[in-house]
Amino acid sequence: MRVAIFFGSKSDKEVMAGAAKALKELGVHYKAHVLSAHRVPEKLMEALKAIEEGGYECIIAGAGLAAHLPGVIASHTVLPVIGVPIKAELNGLDSLLSIVQMPKSIPVATVGINNSYNAGILAVEILSVKYPDLKDRLLNFRRDMKDKFIKDNGEGIEL
Template sequence: MKVAIFFGSKSDTDVMRGAANCLKEFGVDFKAYILSAHRVPEKLSETLKEVEEKGCEVVIAGAGLAAHLPGVIASQTTMPVIGVPIKGAVEGLDALFSIVQMPKSIPVATVGINNSYNAGMLAVQMLAIKDTELREKINKFRIDMKNNFIKENGEGVDL
């Protein structure tokens, strides 16, 4: 397993599925866990140690409201942690601010509200630093993305 996906509630499953879909597109091995930093902190710590021992290299953590999960994970590991703020109260701004405002020396990379696909993409890019095959897949993805965009939009639009 290269990536572990954590989120604190079953209700976050649909949002976090984007990260899983991205990782599947690139053939990156991952496992997902529903664990709350507040409800089961001991189980979270135990699972985090287990994924590190299994060779996990990047963590994606989605959280809403107080959104402590990504920061709690970052405080317990030196693996890169990517936070996904999940829309809840205040349109997800509370979660965004909670995740992005980490104290100095305990960073959490943060993507847009409900944008777990980008968290998956960032994890893929991190892994591609030392994986040339994965880097080639990203390059092909980008070329295909550009070509498809031009194909769909290059002739102008009727308004």
């Protein structure tokens, strides 16, 4: 169980840390890469080849502004790609639309703006189809989340 995380700039590290957090919580190995589809496309292609040869099974890619990184990655692999629109200009709407509007036959699953944590959870859901032990961890995670919510809110709150 391996997931690769890509983002185009060191300034995106804080946003993309949520994906790593979700994967860590559920015991999924990951490796993060700072690579730009525009500035170092050759290095990106080398990294994609290495992750495919290294047994990675899913990719999370965050991008702001024109947000080409997830789409470029998806065009060079058949591994599932989850795009994370990163807030830059236009409150991230430009990034969201750039990622979600992929051409027919080259999909990128897309989560909410700056919500890399959900990208990590979605990667776990994708992998859990293949790994029963991961599916069990995910079910326990959800059960614990529900129990905590009920404990924190079940008796009502004071306003």
